[in-house]
Structures are given as structure tokens and as C-alpha cells.
Amino acid sequence: MRNPGWAKSYLFKVPLSAGESYVHRISKAVIRDDAADKSSGKAKYLSDLRLPGMLYLVVKPADIQHARVLNIYIPKLPENYTVITGKDFKGQNRATIIAEDWPFFAEDEVLYYGQPLLAVAGPELDICEELCSKITAEYEGLPAVSTIEEAQEFFNDFHIVKGEPEQAFKNAALTFDNAYRTGMQEQAYMEPQAMIADFQNGMLTVQGSMQCPYYVKNSLMNALALNADKVRVIQTVTGGAFGGKEDFPSILAGQAAAAAIKTGRPVKVVLDRRLDMQLTPKRHPSLIQIRTAVDQEGQITAMDIDCRIDAGAYQTLSAVVLERAIFICTGAYNIKNVHVRGRTMKTNHIPSGAFRGFGGPQAHFAADMNMHFLAHTLGIPPLELKKKYLYRQGDHSVTNGTFRDQIKFNEMIEKIEEASEYSSKWEEYNRKAGSRPYKGVGISFAAHGGAFTGSGEQDIIKSLVRLSAESAASDEYIVRVLVSNVEMGQGASTTLRKIVAEAMHLPLERIIFNQSDTSEVPDSGPTVASRTIMIVGKLLHDAAKDLLQKIDSGPLPTKEKPIETGKRYVHPQEFEWDESTFTGDAYPGYSWSVNVVEVEVDPLTYVTKVIGSWAVYDVGTPIDIQIVKGQMQGGTAQSLGYAYLEKMEMSNGRPAQLSFTDYTIPTTLDFPDLQCRFIDNPYRLGPYGAKAAGELPNIGPAAAFAAAVSQATGTIITAIPVTPEKLEAELR
Amino acid sequence: MSPPFTVDFEIDGRSVSLETRPDRRLLDLIREDVGITGVREGCGGGECGACSVLLDGRLINSCCMPAVQMKGCNITTIDGFAKTEEFTLIADAFAEAGAVQCGFCTPGFIMATAALLSHNPRPTDEDIRTGLSGILCRCTGYTMVIEAVKIAVEKLAAADLQFNQQTPTSKTMKATSLSPQTIADAIRLLNQGYRPVAGGTDLIVRRHALLKSEPKNAGTGNLFSCRQIVETNRMYQENGRLNIGSSVSLTDIIGFPGCPPLLRKALSSIGSPGIRNAATLAGNICNAGPAADSLPVLYLLNAKIHTSGGSGTRDISIEDFITGPGRTLLQPDELVLSICFKIPDEAAGEHGWIFKKVGTRAANALSKLSVAALWKNANNTLTDFRLAIGACAPTVIRSFEAEQLIIGSTTRELEQHLPQYLAVYGKLIRPIDDQRSTAAYRKNTALKLIEHIIKTAGNIHRNENKKW
Numbered sequence A: 001m002r003n004p005g006w007a008k009s010y011l012f013k014v015p016l017s018a019g020e021s022y023v024h025r026i027s028k029a030v031i032r033d034d035a036a037d038k039s040s041g042k043a044k045y046l047s048d049l050r051l052p053g054m055l056y057l058v059v060k061p062a063d064i065q066h067a068r069v070l071n072i073y074i075p076k077l078p079e080n081y082t083v084i085t086g087k088d089f090k091g092q093n094r095a096t097i098i099a100e101d102w103p104f105f106a107e108d109e110v111l112y113y114g115q116p117l118l119a120v121a122g123p124e125l126d127i128c129e130e131l132c133s134k135i136t137a138e139y140e141g142l143p144a145v146s147t148i149e150e151a152q153e154f155f156n157d158f159h160i161v162k163g164e165p166e167q168a169f170k171n172a173a174l175t176f177d178n179a180y181r182t183g184m185q186e187q188a189y190m191e192p193q194a195m196i197a198d199f200q201n202g203m204l205t206v207q208g209s210m211q212c213p214y215y216v217k218n219s220l221m222n223a224l225a226l227n228a229d230k231v232r233v234i235q236t237v238t239g240g241a242f243g244g245k246e247d248f249p250s251i252l253a254g255q256a257a258a259a260a261i262k263t264g265r266p267v268k269v270v271l272d273r274r275l276d277m278q279l280t281p282k283r284h285p286s287l288i289q290i291r292t293a294v295d296q297e298g299q300i301t302a303m304d305i306d307c308r309i310d311a312g313a314y315q316t317l318s319a320v321v322l323e324r325a326i327f328i329c330t331g332a333y334n335i336k337n338v339h340v341r342g343r344t345m346k347t348n349h350i351p352s353g354a355f356r357g358f359g360g361p362q363a364h365f366a367a368d369m370n371m372h373f374l375a376h377t378l379g380i381p382p383l384e385l386k387k388k389y390l391y392r393q394g395d396h397s398v399t400n401g402t403f404r405d406q407i408k409f410n411e412m413i414e415k416i417e418e419a420s421e422y423s424s425k426w427e428e429y430n431r432k433a434g435s436r437p438y439k440g441v442g443i444s445f446a447a448h449g450g451a452f453t454g455s456g457e458q459d460i461i462k463s464l465v466r467l468s469a470e471s472a473a474s475d476e477y478i479v480r481v482l483v484s485n486v487e488m489g490q491g492a493s494t495t496l497r498k499i500v501a502e503a504m505h506l507p508l509e510r511i512i513f514n515q516s517d518t519s520e521v522p523d524s525g526p527t528v529a530s531r532t533i534m535i536v537g538k539l540l541h542d543a544a545k546d547l548l549q550k551i552d553s554g555p556l557p558t559k560e561k562p563i564e565t566g567k568r569y570v571h572p573q574e575f576e577w578d579e580s581t582f583t584g585d586a587y588p589g590y591s592w593s594v595n596v597v598e599v600e601v602d603p604l605t606y607v608t609k610v611i612g613s614w615a616v617y618d619v620g621t622p623i624d625i626q627i628v629k630g631q632m633q634g635g636t637a638q639s640l641g642y643a644y645l646e647k648m649e650m651s652n653g654r655p656a657q658l659s660f661t662d663y664t665i666p667t668t669l670d671f672p673d674l675q676c677r678f679i680d681n682p683y684r685l686g687p688y689g690a691k692a693a694g695e696l697p698n699i700g701p702a703a704a705f706a707a708a709v710s711q712a713t714g715t716i717i718t719a720i721p722v723t724p725e726k727l728e729a730e731l732r
Numbered sequence B: 001m002s003p004p005f006t007v008d009f010e011i012d013g014r015s016v017s018l019e020t021r022p023d024r025r026l027l028d029l030i031r032e033d034v035g036i037t038g039v040r041e042g043c044g045g046g047e048c049g050a051c052s053v054l055l056d057g058r059l060i061n062s063c064c065m066p067a068v069q070m071k072g073c074n075i076t077t078i079d080g081f082a083k084t085e086e087f088t089l090i091a092d093a094f095a096e097a098g099a100v101q102c103g104f105c106t107p108g109f110i111m112a113t114a115a116l117l118s119h120n121p122r123p124t125d126e127d128i129r130t131g132l133s134g135i136l137c138r139c140t141g142y143t144m145v146i147e148a149v150k151i152a153v154e155k156l157a158a159a160d161l162q163f164n165q166q167t168p169t170s171k172t173m174k175a176t177s178l179s180p181q182t183i184a185d186a187i188r189l190l191n192q193g194y195r196p197v198a199g200g201t202d203l204i205v206r207r208h209a210l211l212k213s214e215p216k217n218a219g220t221g222n223l224f225s226c227r228q229i230v231e232t233n234r235m236y237q238e239n240g241r242l243n244i245g246s247s248v249s250l251t252d253i254i255g256f257p258g259c260p261p262l263l264r265k266a267l268s269s270i271g272s273p274g275i276r277n278a279a280t281l282a283g284n285i286c287n288a289g290p291a292a293d294s295l296p297v298l299y300l301l302n303a304k305i306h307t308s309g310g311s312g313t314r315d316i317s318i319e320d321f322i323t324g325p326g327r328t329l330l331q332p333d334e335l336v337l338s339i340c341f342k343i344p345d346e347a348a349g350e351h352g353w354i355f356k357k358v359g360t361r362a363a364n365a366l367s368k369l370s371v372a373a374l375w376k377n378a379n380n381t382l383t384d385f386r387l388a389i390g391a392c393a394p395t396v397i398r399s400f401e402a403e404q405l406i407i408g409s410t411t412r413e414l415e416q417h418l419p420q421y422l423a424v425y426g427k428l429i430r431p432i433d434d435q436r437s438t439a440a441y442r443k444n445t446a447l448k449l450i451e452h453i454i455k456t457a458g459n460i461h462r463n464e465n466k467k468w
């Protein structure tokens, strides 16, 4: 071994809090490599960059929901100001966001309020803005579709059958029909979307805040008819994303690139908060109807689920969101017989897009609250009923895949009881029902399949990673991690480096991770679907082992002669998946959580206060306990916001809440400390036992919150966000 | 476009002199003109705190502060603060606690932490949460951020480091044309079409948003500052009355020993620490928003607005002053100098008050509705009773008719006539549906709160929940 004493280089700093432990050395927390520059303000986000001769780009959104565009009136433009339209895309006026249907700029028809009509580029930002405000359009209004219920058209219609639901419904002693609704949710990353494009000597370079550099690159190549070697995409320090920078950066990059090509100057576009909220995709609203069959013995025998999500005006990636929702449509519960139909409804709304959890939060809210409803109706305490149906190893998923790995719900329940005292609180509040202030406690369970669906990682993503060892000093070398997965706040630059360091027995400082640049890194896939550690981390781990062997068996790398290894993903043989029928193992591994939320509801105002939040997670081995904890707490806050604070209403297709004044994400005073714990359950296919983590915390808390409010108010919550207005109307 | 003017101030220890527009945001001066990019723009609306800086040692949101207010000020940004030992300890605490994820919010949190610890070196949990409540973070869920501040407290104590407590000083400096020292000069500016700006938290936020979306409706950027006018900077008690100058910040009003607790509570519910450090009571009044949180209390206190203008000075009662949503009696050539009211006496036991704001979330929230009340109960008879409701009609509701019915009632009478009182209020409550709430919720909730208040004031329900 060339690097004795490496283990000492782990900087252990924070003492563990009570009840917290880690089993594996790699879980030990280290100081993040990006903390210092971010704290001092030295980190450069896109809006901090300026290029010489740079122009600004301002987008003109349509102020009508659905209309034919008859005419656009453009005032005489001053010198150096240019209008960019859909005609400026040599390849296609469509972004590639899985489907290729969302235009950069509207053509003959406007399909949603705020759809970009064109953009103005020029040297002064305020003049561009003023020119935009003087541009007017003449429309012929068309009827608009504003709700899932009204929508007739859909982009996708999927069916899955597990077992024999028809038979089970025939034999049912009781059946129940319920409808569950979830609202639109804004990602609300703190750094608004931003991009700079530059076209020099036939080469297009785009820099920006993004999750998926290769998505942006591919979309640019298609839209602008440029070869792969003529497009370079560089991710800049990204101030939060949460899915919101998976899809839309392809649009913004296209708009800026078209302007750069047309003007020959670098073009910068930074959305202000209002425009960001108006122009960018949000979490799909859902309407999920569940019919449940219960037999003579009170057993739940079947569910018939109709899941509709509001895809908005263009399909983009909605099919994949819907797949995630229907694959997990019974939540963490094993229901023997299931029929699920899923549809992506076409409405005149901004296209819905990616948001952490990606269909999971909607499906779980419905599934868990339906169990809550059943418990209530059958007169069984919710935990008792839920426990009975929790998935176990060997059970079959909705897609008839097999849960191959151990599922440790018993241990998780034990832990959460210990932390939250759920059961005794539940009994106490039940006894004191109606006494003031109203109090309640709720519990929910969640599952999240990591990575792309089925064999998508192998067939579609074809993830490739590279490591490159170069000499730094005479007898030392550094290793560069070359992946297209980005650091966007979630800690990937630290955790991926830790995996390589551990595998190569090197001090962490010698592993280098830079902002992703497509001219340097291979396509290891997008930074989505909780796949970065589980899939890319594992590839890096394996590549690191190869690299170590190469180095150990030959001369050390030098500056001139770096030693490289690459690794491409191969889907394990044991999994089977039929994409055409959605049958088999939808995901190679699952992560699990249990959540408890405790609330107090003001009997006069119906304002709800979260007074406790606890969660226990099985994410395999946390690669860095503190980073993973940060993910869990942040996701929990987003899910609680989703449950009651974050209201995004459409009025005639217009978002009514377009500022942080009106769209109220949580502040420091909204919740107490968010408690979380982990259990040890290493995942056999992940690096050091790690599996999906990033999205899991967004999935369960909303239902736990709704269950708590249900207990506090004595009414079953079936829709989120649970606003005081809704509670008041219900309980008046 | 407004005419250029020159503003001189200190930033991170150096003096700058910038030619700019009076309405230009301090944020833009810092980022674009001075070139410090660690001060970030997350919302441009005073909501996220990413643009936080210290102005004379106090936390403010630089996206709300206009250039015209900067003359002679001392600004500390993250860039300057990062060179101090205190920063190193706080930043280390943030790194150790895991409080940094995407980092966009982090400089704001660090400035807020510095501001908090400089006047409160041993904050409680609640102090920390309140002190940081103007900084939004979407990544962390805040738990680790709170932890970071606690670690910072320990580190600072261990290093025996104390912040220089910079108390804002009213600066004596040369008046420039846009910072007049006399009322006469101010009125001259008003006559030339200039408008006064105080904290900018209404005016600058609104103007900037309009410049982005509908520049033609943004009005002029011809602003001037009243900070140099002595009369507007004073706050004093005299003959049982409190006088609050129009340039005094909400923070200073809240901290003033003579401030009635009812007003303190209402003002403390406005925005976040950074907003309250800049915003003024005069601004809240002149903005005349239906949801302005100071107004219900000022109605109860029968506050008078003291103005000065081309045709002399006036003392206008708050009820007359506010004529509709966003409308006041103020003439184009008139300036608010101060707000004045009789301090309610607070003999122990008999007096009671309630201010209840129903906001959109726990902090930094606008009112869906609010209710304020003040009463005196002597031997189970209400000898004084005043109640005002905010955000439930174009202007604040205060019913002298209902109050006259209620005053003089005994507990039993109150109980008997409660439906009648509620009916009087019910007729006056005419709320609307908007992006924050619904008319039905506002009305029903206001009536429930009024009922609760009457019962509390009249000792009808001593035992029911009074915990607000």
C-alpha cells in the first residue's frame, strides 16, 4: 500500500448528537470542500460573472393563457438591440427534455400564460426591459383548460395490473372511494435561473446554473444544429436546484445561445424572482382517486387507483414523473391486487417539471392518507393498520418486481417511537379529542426507488465515469474525479471524493472535483433521481479500485503521463424489466423512511403549528452522516412546506403567488429542530453500502403532517396544502 | 429617469463616491458599481435576506435601501467582514455544523449572525430563530443553521472576542440637495416633484418590481431623504404623549422604553429584523396598505399625524389621514414629520390588550387579517373598550357605535348582547379574496377573534385558552 496513514486524514469534527451513531467509517463527517468560499461570498454564481462586450437578454412572456398569435408589434429598436424568436433556431425551436415538444419561443399559438414570445438582447439591461414592455401582441383568444378535471386530452395513459384486482373487488365485503389532491409546488431554489452563452469561431460555450450539463448540451445540439464538438457546457456554482434545474436550463440555455449566435456577442440572462416563478416548471398537481376493497375479515384486498397529474401545456418529462407515481402508487404498503391507471393531463398551464421526489410525494400522500382513512373507518389505530401492510423482503411491488433486500421497518418503528413517543401521544390526543388547543400526531411511511427506471441506467443513460491520476509532487499524486454530476448544494463534490479517497486509501485533499465542464468530463448522466451516490458513486468506487491496481503495479503517474481509468454502467443481471408492459424490477434498490409529525391547530384561526418532526431513514450507508442529515432536514422542510405553507394557485392560468411574500416557504420560525436518525442496512450494490437518499425526505412528511392535522381537527385531510382557509371552510 | 447625483459612503473600510440615481438600490451599487458580488440577489423584494449587509452596524436588506439614503453611511458587506477574526469563527461554526449547502444564503446568515451576536452575545434558541428569520434557506431546513449559531457563540466566547457594538449615530454631515436639513428645503423638493423615501421597504421594492415589469407605471425615481431633518429623527415622551419622528426605524420604536406594549407587539410582527431596522412607522402609514400592521393599533391609540407643507402644519387623526387603500390626505407638497398619541395608562390588573395577526407563516409574513384591542375592566364592568380590525376592508375598521354599546356593560350584559355586537362588526367587515386568503376566511376568523376578545375583556372566559 502506497499511502499508509490515510485514515487519519479524515477530519472528524462534530460530536454526534444524542441517539445518533454511524457504523461505517466512511459515514464520519468531514468539512465540506465548498463551505469556505460560499461563506465568504467568494464563490461565483452565474450572476456574478461578466464577459467583455456582454449583452443582456430579457424574455417577453405572453399575457394570455391560450390564444392564436395574430401579430406581434415591436417598436423600432435602438442600435445594438436585437429581437430573438423561434426562427433563430437552425435545428428546431424545441428543447430536448425527454420529449421534444416545448418550444423556446411560442410560434403561432400561445399555450400557457407566461409562455415566452420572444426576447430582446442588448447592452443595457433596463433598456431591454423597457423595450420588452413596449412589445405588444395581438391575439385571438381560445378556450383554456385549467384543471385536471376539465382536461380531456392527455399525453400518456398507462395501466398496470398486479394480482387479480377484478376478482378481489367482486369478493369484497366493503369498498371505499376516495379522492386525494396535491397542489403545485415551486422549487424556490435561492439562486434564480441564470445562463451565459458565447459563440466564437463556430464554438458555442454555455455556462450556467444547472443539474444536467449533458441534457443542456444535447438540447443545444439539436436546437441549433451543432455538432457535439462545437458545444461546450459548463456548470457554474449552483445555488440550489431540487429538480428545478433539471429541465428549464435547457430552455434558458437555448434562448441565450440563439441570441449569442445571432449577435456574435456573449449573452447573459438572469431571471429575477418574479420571472423565475412565472416561467419555470413546478411540481405536478395531482388528483388521485383510490377505490379500496376490504374483505369479510377486514383485510384490504385490492386497490383500483386512478392517478392523474397536471402536465401542463407540453409533455417534456411528465411521463417519467407519472411512472414514478404509479410504480409506487400504494406507498410503502403491500397490497396484493392492484390496478392503476395513470394519465398526464394536458392543460393550459406552464409545463410541470422535475421536483425532488418526482411523482413520489403525490403518490405517497394519496396512498398514506388512504390508509389513514381506512384505519379511521375500520376503527383501527393508524399505526396498527399501516404496520400490517408494510412491505417486507420478498414481497412484490406494484410492477411485480421483487424487493430483494432486507426491509427493516420494525427497527425503524422502534427508533421513531423512541424519538417521538408517537403511540403514547396518539393515544393521549385521541383521549383528549376536541380539547384546546387542538393537537395531533401523525405517522407515515415512504419508499423511494433509486436511479432510473428499469434498465434505463444501462440502456438510456449509459453512464460513464473517469478518474485521472496526475502527479502533484515527486512522490504524490492527485486524482481527478471526472463526472457530469454536479455539486448543487447536496454535497456531491465532497461525498464522491470521499468514496474515491476511501477506495484508493488517499487523503481526501488529494481527490479533486471541479465544476462539471462537458469538454472535460464524460457523460455520467444527469444529477437526478437520487442516482449520484448509488450509481455514479459506485462506478467511481470501482474505477478507483482499478486505478489503484494500475498505479500499484506500475510507475507512478506523472504530469505528462497521467494514469486514467473509466467505468461504464452495466445493469446487474438479476433484475428484470419490461418497459413495454412496466413489469419487473422498476428500480435496483429502495430506500425507506418513517416520519412522525406533531401539530397544534389554533381553534380560532385554524393556523397550524408544527411542534415536532422526527424521521428514521434507511438509506443504506450514509456516505457522510452530516451531509445526508442536511439532505434529510432540507427535504423534510420542503415537504412540510408542501403540506401547509406553500400555496401556488392558478387563476385563469396565471400563478397568483409570484413572490416570496405570497409564496411562503418556511422560515427559521416555522418549525422546531427537524430530528432524524438512520438505521444500518448496507445496500449490496452501492458504494460502501450507500443507496438513494436525496429525494426520500420529500416523500413522507406531508402525509404525516396531514395525519396529525386529521387527528387534531377530527376531519380526514384529503388535500394539500392544508391552509387555514381550507380547514376553516371544512370545520366551520 | 431620475437625474444623476453623487453619493459618498464608506464600504468595508473604504470611502466611495458614486454617481448614480437616487432610487438605485444599495444592492446594485454594491454588486455592480463597487463590484462586491458576495452580496446576492435572491428575490429583490426584501424577503430572502441574501442581500443582507450591515448599515452602521445594523442588519438591513440592501435590495430595499435606496442610494439617496446612503450619504455618510457605513456599510459592512460579507466581503469586508470576511477579513475579520469574528468571521473566521462564525464561518468555521457554519462549516462544522453542516449549515452550508448551496451557499447562496450563507453570507446573509453570517451577516445576520454577526448582527445578532453583536448586541446579544448569549442568545436563546428563540433569539437565534428570530434574529435569522429574515434569511430564507431552501436547502437546510434551518436545523443545522441554528446549530451553527450556537457553535459560533461558544467559539466567540472561548476566543474572548466581542463585537464592536456599533450603535447607529445620527450623523452630522453636510446636507446635499437630496438630504435637506430643513423642512423648508424639503418642501422645496416636494414642489419640484421629488418624493420622500424612508426605509424604502415599500417604495423601493414596489418601484423595482414595476421597473422590471411595467416601467411606464414605475413613476419617477426622484427621491429625497428626510434623515437630516432633526424633527423627523426624534422620539420622545412629553405630557403623557409619545412623539415618534418619521425617520425613526421600527427597531428603535420597539426598543424605546415608553413604547406601549401593544404597539411594540404590532411593530415586532412586521417583516424581519432587517426590514424593521430600515422601515419606519411613517412609511407604514403613508403606504396606507389595508394590511399595514401598525394601523389597527394607531387607530386604537387615536394617533395624530403631524405634517408640514406649503400651507403650514397640520395634525390629522389617523382615521382621517387614511382615505383608502394606498390613499391618504397627504398633499403633494406635504411631509409627515411625526406621529403622536397619548400613552394608554396601564394601572395593573384592570387593563388589557390584545394584538393578533393572522399571517401567512410564522415570520416575515404579511397579514391575512389582524385584530387589536385595548380595554379597561373595573369590577366586571368594561369602562373602556376599543377594537380595530386590519385587512378586512379597504381601510382599518373601528366601530365607535359598537364600542359605545360595549362600554359600560357588565360581564353578564356582555354575554347577553354578544350576538348584537358581533352583528355590528359583521356589517363592517367586507374583506376580499386575494392571493393570500379568502374573504370568507377573513370574515369568519375576524368575528371569532372579536368574540374571543370581547369575552376576554369582559371576563366571560377566564379559563378558556388565552394563549396567543
Ligand SMILES: Cc1cc2nc3c(=O)[nH]c(=O)nc-3n(C[C@H](O)[C@H](O)[C@H](O)COP(=O)(O)OP(=O)(O)OC[C@H]3O[C@@H](n4cnc5c(N)ncnc54)[C@H](O)[C@@H]3O)c2cc1C
Pocket: B045, B046, B047, B064, B195, B196, B197, B198, B199, B200, B201, B202, B203, B204, B205, B226, B246, B247, B269, B270, B271, B272, B275, B278, B279, B280, B281, B282, B283, B284, B285, B286, B287, B291, B292, B293, B294, B330, B334, B335, B336, B337, B364, B365, B366, B367
Ligand atoms: C419583506 C417585507 C416584509 C414586510 N412585512 C410587513 C408586515 O409584516 N407588515 C406591514 O405592515 N408591512 C410590511 N412590509 C411593508 C413595509 O415594510 C412597511 O410598510 C414599512 O413600515 C414601510 O416603511 P418604510 O420606511 O420602509 O417606507 P418607504 O418605503 O420608505 O415609504 C413608504 C411610503 O411612505 C412615503 N413616505 C415615507 N416617509 C414619508 C414622510 N416623512 N412623509 C411623507 N411620506 C413619506 C413614501 O414616499 C412612500 O410612499 C414589509 C415589507 C417587506 C419588503
Ligand code: FES
Pocket: B040, B041, B042, B043, B044, B045, B046, B047, B048, B049, B050, B051, B052, B061, B062, B063, B064
Ligand atoms: S434580495 Fe432577497 S431580500 Fe434582498
Ligand code: FES
Pocket: A190, A239, A240, A489, B099, B100, B101, B102, B103, B104, B105, B106, B136, B137, B138, B139, B140
Ligand atoms: S444553503 Fe442553499 S439556500 Fe441555504
